[in-house]
Amino acid sequence: MDTRPFAPEPAPAGLAATELPSPMPLMALSTGFWAFKTLAAAHELGLFARLSGTGGTTAADLARDLGIHPRPAEMLLTGCASLGLLERSRGRYWNAAISEAYLVPGAPGYFGGWVAMADKRLYAGWGKLVEAIRTNRPTTWDPDVQDSLFDGEDxxxxxxxxxxxxxxxxxxxxxxxxxxxxxxxxxxLDIGGGSGAYDIELCRLYPRLRATVYDLPHVAGIATGKVAQAGLEGRIHAVAGDFFGGAPLPGGHDLHLLSMILHDWDESRNRVLLARSFDALESGGAVVISELLVDDNKTGPAPAALMSLNMLIETEGRNYTPAEYGTWLEDAGFRDVETIWFDAPGANGAVIGRKR
Known part of the structure; x- marks a missing residue:
């Protein structure tokens, strides 16, 4: 008789040679929202802005500054440090480099708008993901009473x-x-160019380039303001219009850009838009589709696959593969289609078609 305390039971026959996979990936997946909500709470409380350009903070200092109990103040600082958002030295917490670069309002690379939107809008919609899967309808807005996700929005x-x-x-x-x-x-021509961010950055990189942001009237106004802030009014202008409307797309352009646009729509509407692009594009020009591309075998990558589910709760579209875009481009008349891969928050590649 084995007298050792808590002696392990013998493994069932046939199982000893088979080691079960670790459950830790499942633990990480199921608690992933803990990390996001820690980031979102710290951003909403202005933690990173408070720490920028200062000598750091302690839990007691933060509690006093925010008017909160020292217990959650310490827990928030510890949580942010564990995620690499803060660093600790000599008993004080400081912004990590990534937080200083992207989470302080006014910084050139400020990313806080995305954090806030994901928290205040997308988080609730993802809480109804099963509903979206069962109904094939968005959950962040109601198609029965709204014409689009912008209609009647706060x-x-x-x-x-x-x-x-x-x-x-x-x-x-x-x-x-x-x-x-x-x-x-x-x-x-930036089709559905939104605030003009792509145009601003591309014009900064390429001095000979001039750009037109083409979007709905209220969006064109936003783009005009952002372009003015960037000091590029002489090279970028916004034109109001509906890219699915009856009028042709603006002519006189040798480059068309569709950035994070086609994932909003189903195949039939995307084919219509690519055909309209082909008709309006100058001969010898090109169209660039910039998206988080799903692999042709549809097993990933995770950012594209999960963004596709985000399109389920937000739009009628999904994230597509290079092969799907390639077929639609060639059917619209484009030739010499190629895919160029890169790594960025909103896209992992560009599918390019040329008009001969």
């Missing part, structure tokens, strides 16, 4: 949305401009 939430898109697009545009050579093009 102005404060819309402001969050556009700031989120601008910060996400700014960093993605830089990576796109480094991965794809736009040096031979003169006139860019």
């Amino acid at each position: 102005p404060a939430m819309l402001s969050l949305f556009w700031e989120a898109m601008h910060s996400l697009s700014t960093m993605t545009a830089r990576k796109l401009g480094e991965a794809v050579d736009f040096g031979r093009f003169d006139r860019l």
Whole structure:
């Protein structure tokens, strides 16, 4: 008889040679929202802005400054440090480099708009993901009473949305401009260009490039303001219009850009938009589709696959593969289709088609 306390039971026959996989990946997946909500809470409380340019803080200091109990103050600081958002030295907490660069309002790479939008808008929609899967309908807005996700939306939430898109697009545009050579093009038409973030960054990278942001009237106004802030009014202008409307797309451009646009729509509407692009594009020009691309075998990568589910709760679209885009481009008349991969928050590649 084995007299050792808590002696292990013998393994069932046939199981000893088979080691079970670790459950730790499941633990990480099931608690992933803990990390996000820690980031979101710290951002909403202005933690990173408070620490920027200071000598750091202690839990007692933060509790006093925020008017909260020292217990949650310490827990928040510890949580942020564990995520690499803060560093600790000599008993005080400081912004880590990533927080100083992207989470302090006013910083050139400010990413806080996306954090706030994900927290205040997308988080609740993802809480109804099963409903979206069962009904094939968005959960962040109601198609029965709204014409689009912008119709009747709270102005404060819309402001969050556009700031989120601008910060996400700014960093993605830089990576796109480094991965794809736009040096031979003169006139860019950014179809559904939103706040003009892509145009601003691409024009900064390519001095000969001039750009037109083409979007709905209220969005064109946002783009005009962002372009003015960037000091690029002489090279970028916004034109109001509906890219699914009856009028042709603006002519006179040798480069078209569709950045994070086609994932909003189903195949039939995307084919219509690509055909309209082909008709309006100058001969010898190109169209660039910048997206988080799903692999052709549809097993990932995770950022694209999960963004596709985000489209389920937000739109009628999904994230597509290079092969799908390639087929649609060729059917629209484009030739010499290629895919260029890169790494950015809003896109991992560009599918490019040329008009001969």
